[in-house]
Amino acid sequence: MKQIDILIIDDEIKFADMLSRRLSLRGITCQACYDGQSGIRWIKENPGAAALILLDLKLPDMYGTQVLAHIKEIDPAIPVFIITGHGTREDEKECLDLGAAEFIHKPVSIEKITTLLTHVREEVK
Amino acid sequence: MNQHTIDLVNKQGLQFFGSVNASISHELKNIFAIISETAGFLNDLTQLSKQGKEFELSLLENCSNSIAEEIERGFDTIRQMNQFAHSVDDPIKETSIADTLTLAVKLTGFLSYTKKTQIDASGTDITVLTSPFLLQNLIYRTLCAIYKSADTKDTLKIFFHEKDPDTVSLTFSWGSLSALTDFPDRQTTDVADALKATINFTDKDLEVTMARTNDNLFTALAGR
Numbered sequence: 001m002k003q004i005d006i007l008i009i010d011d012e013i014k015f016a017d018m019l020s021r022r023l024s025l026r027g028i029t030c031q032a033c034y035d036g037q038s039g040i041r042w043i044k045e046n047p048g049a050a051a052l053i054l055l056d057l058k059l060p061d062m063y064g065t066q067v068l069a070h071i072k073e074i075d076p077a078i079p080v081f082i083i084t085g086h087g088t089r090e091d092e093k094e095c096l097d098l099g100a101a102e103f104i105h106k107p108v109s110i111e112k113i114t115t116l117l118t119h120v121r122e123e124v125k
Numbered sequence: 126m127n128q129h130t131i132d133l134v135n136k137q138g139l140q141f142f143g144s145v146n147a148s149i150s151h152e153l154k155n156i157f158a159i160i161s162e163t164a165g166f167l168n169d170l171t172q173l174s175k176q177g178k179e180f181e182l183s184l185l186e187n188c189s190n191s192i193a194e195e196i197e198r199g200f201d202t203i204r205q206m207n208q209f210a211h212s213v214d215d216p217i218k219e220t221s222i223a224d225t226l227t228l229a230v231k232l233t234g235f236l237s238y239t240k241k242t243q244i245d246a247s248g249t250d251i252t253v254l255t256s257p258f259l260l261q262n263l264i265y266r267t268l269c270a271i272y273k274s275a276d277t278k279d280t281l282k283i284f285f286h287e288k289d290p291d292t293v294s295l296t297f298s299w300g301s302l303s304a305l306t307d308f309p310d311r312q313t314t315d316v317a318d319a320l321k322a323t324i325n326f327t328d329k330d331l332e333v334t335m336a337r338t339n340d341n342l343f344t345a346l347a348g349r
Contacts, residue, residue: 018162019162106154106155110165
């Protein structure tokens with residue numbers, strides 16, 4: 001099983017890849033998936049392998065809330081942070097009700113993400 | 126008919142306008158997010174360089190290419206936004222089916238569930254004397270319904286032509302449209318009625334036929 005720090009599920013390939021590259025420069029390991037199904041498959045195949053998940057709300061094959069619900073069925077404890085360019089207050093409420101840790105609007109700073117990871121790591125200790 | 130058509134444009138049209146603009150703002154936010162991350166990466170490389178660490182120069186070239194591509198994508202998005210905004214300038218005018226279809230395809234392309242769809246559109250361009258905004262609305266709704274119902278790996282073929290001197294036709298063909306059970310919905314039917322358009326479909330084809338002129342719409346919207 002492949003242990004990583006962050007799983008990024010986002011259909012904006014350039015965004016996901018650039019974010020992964022910047023995080024890797026800071027010693028943070030990432031895996032990028034570009035649609036909902038491949039993200040869910042990765043989580044099923046690598047249970048407990050990611051410390052946290054960054055999930056886009058609008059994906060080509062599924063809505064982010066559907067992906068979130070699947071993730072929470074597979075692994076209720078994993079922190080999922082919604083990162084979106086399009087979220088409404090209703091989306092935010094639905095995501096938080098489904099168990100998202102936080103609802104973040106793009107663009108998001110690299111410092112914010114590293115801080116999220118630090119907090120998640122501290123909570124696990 | 127007249128008041129109903131005006132209400133349709135005012136209420137439903139405003140909803141349509143809002144939803145298209147929301148998808149455009151989403152696209153622009155994604156573009157800015159990529160540019161922001163790329164600029165951040167350039168800053169990371171600058172810091173590495175200051176620390177005396179080496180990196181491949183191709184990384185810089187990739188970054189500048191990526192920023193240039195995203196800026197072009199942004200300009201393209203704004204061009205489409207502008208074209209869509211101007212679709213309400215004239216309540217009724219001679220409207221190109223090809224131009225309206227091209228814009229609808231581009232606008233629906235901003236929706237996340239359409240991104241993997243290949244589209245092959247062809248036909249002889251024809252014009253109809255109609256409401257460009259309502260026509261855009263009808264084609265956009267039709268495309269959205271098809272995208273939502275079918276396998277996105279299929280290529281959507283769209284063919285438009287003059288069916289007879291008074292009628293134009295747009296045919297949307299996909300691998301299977303059998304899942305398109307709740308289409309046309311009430312809102313789409315209202316728009317189609319206002320445009321004097323009919324929607325018929327089989328398992329694989331959906332055909333929209335429309336009168337080339339529409340006196341009722343002309344009277345209602347142009348007040349003539």
